[in-house]
């Protein structure tokens with residue numbers, strides 16, 4: 001995959017949290033919005049080529065805590081183990097280890113990974129090796145057997161890392177309460193209608209609830225509702241009949257959620273490819289949203305003619321088109 005090539009070029013790249021930002025070393029960027037499922041999936045795809053099959057040689061834990069304290073003997077439990085797989089559940093990265101444990105990682109609000117191939121650092125003079133401006137927030141650094149250095153950078157420290165035995169992952173409290181994976185086979189209109197059928201909250205609030213569907217946040221809830229032509233203010237229960245069966249709205253919503261996430265993941269993947277094509281020079285990829293952060297702009301739906309409006313629901317901004325979303 002492309003990310004491997006980027007790392008092998010001897011430069012650094014960021015597999016970042018928000019809005020698919022891929023940052024070149026030394027380039028200061030804005031604080032990005034909180035990562036949602038597509039961003040985490042993009043990070044997973046960026047890390048896979050440098051982690052899969054590699055062994056943790058040395059692990060530097062430069063702090064004892066992120067959001068929570070790091071596990072006891074964190075470095076010792078990782079060192080010497082090999083990565084046998086890297087998966088994702090909602091917004092958690094799950095790194096399978098040959099020791100039988102799983103390294104569970106969450107990016108929090110500002111977490112990102114920076115991958116550096118060791119050519120620059122271990123062979124002085126071979127590559128120009130800039131000192132990253134963010135290095136003060138590199139809290140954990142993995143030195144892998146393939147020469148990759150993977151630094152977890154998190155200025156706000158809402159990220160987390162935890163080690164869980166693979167055979168006890170089912171009982172892991174962080175994962176157990178999560179609702180269905182929106183791109184998984186189990187997620188469908190019937191399931192969504194069941195989860196929303198008795199809710200007295202708005203659709204916006206229901207979809208933001210990780211127990212209803214996992215991995216969605218403010219951005220993709222707004223975008224999915226626009227795609228489904230449903231108002232964020234509509235009562236969640238109106239996507240189900242009295243008996244709890246799904247109606248047309250539930251079906252449109254499932255399609256909207258799946259489509260917006262798939263498109264965003266595809267855009268994230270292409271941002272990795274673009275990065276390769278430009279040999280690390282192009283740093284930032286901005287995903288285009290239909291309504292998110294577009295208050296006052298014309299609704300992009302053909303012939304709608306509405307103007308995007310911003311309202312506040314449960315303390316968060318909601319963006320929607322009052323003309324085509326009902």
Ligand SMILES: [Zn+2]
Pocket residue numbers: 299300301304305306321322323324325
């Ligand atoms: Zn519209």
